[in-house]
Amino acid sequence: QQQVKQSPQSLIVQKGGISIINCAYENTAFDYFPWYQQFPGKGPALLIAIRPDVSEKKEGRFTISFNKSAKQFSLHIMDSQPGDSATYFCAASRVNDMRFGAGTRLTVKP
Amino acid sequence: GAVVSQHPSRVICKSGTSVKIECRSLDFQATTMFWYRQFPKQSLMLMATSNEGSKATYEQGVEKDKFLINHASLTLSTLTVTSAHPEDSSFYICSARNSGGIGGYTFGSGTRLTVV
Numbered sequence: 001q002q003q004v005k006q007s008p009q010s011l012i013v014q015k016g017g018i019s020i021i022n023c024a025y026e027n028t029a030f031d032y033f034p035w036y037q038q039f040p041g042k043g044p045a046l047l048i049a050i051r052p053d054v055s056e057k058k059e060g061r062f063t064i065s066f067n068k069s070a071k072q073f074s075l076h077i078m079d080s081q082p083g084d085s086a087t088y089f090c091a092a093s094r095v096n097d098m099r100f101g102a103g104t105r106l107t108v109k110p
Numbered sequence: 111g112a113v114v115s116q117h118p119s120r121v122i123c124k125s126g127t128s129v130k131i132e133c134r135s136l137d138f139q140a141t142t143m144f145w146y147r148q149f150p151k152q153s154l155m156l157m158a159t160s161n162e163g164s165k166a167t168y169e170q171g172v173e174k175d176k177f178l179i180n181h182a183s184l185t186l187s188t189l190t191v192t193s194a195h196p197e198d199s200s201f202y203i204c205s206a207r208n209s210g211g212i213g214g215y216t217f218g219s220g221t222r223l224t225v226v
């Protein structure tokens with residue numbers, strides 16, 4: 001069922017460092033690529049999203065880089081903070097269909 | 111912004127009983143809602159797509175007679191786990207897409223089901 005590949009599975013970063021999570025997809029019909037942040041026991045919350053006609057989108061400390069030809073996209077978290085420690089899911093979607101990556105458990109050490 | 115309310119947040123039930131989980135879009139209409147299941151430390155697995163006024167579309171391997179989905183209005187979808195067993199214990203999450211929006215899906219806060 002999983003049509004989106006995400007790596008790494010887990011990531012440990014020092015406070016102030018850059019966290020990078022990568023995703024790849026196969027289906028070129030996907031036209032919306034969101035990233036979700038999930039804390040334990042909570043539902044996912046939309047963090048940032050991009051469409052394939054844009055190669056980069058930045059919102060605060062969070063940046064998505066998108067490579068349409070390679071069918072890859074990544075999340076960069078600048079100046080990572082302990083409060084960013086959570087599980088991050090990339091996703092690829094089209095109308096009435098959203099598929100998630102396996103998730104990356106990020107730990108930011110103080 | 112779009113808000114999806116999911117209830118209950120936690121439920122413990124005895125094996126063999128049924129449990130109903132509600133998913134409501136509070137400030138928008140959702141012709142389509144989605145139900146996911148998440149095991150500990152794993153990703154969200156789509157169970158079914160709930161369509162207002164019509165039958166739900168189930169993913170391969172999901173028992174439609176066990177996981178009953180009803181989408182009776184543009185703001186409410188329910189998932190009923192029938193004859194629950196311990197292996198049904200999981201985190202169930204719904205999401206909805208704003209009918210007038212583009213791309214964005216809003217998730218509920220999830221329901222932790224424990225079957226004892």
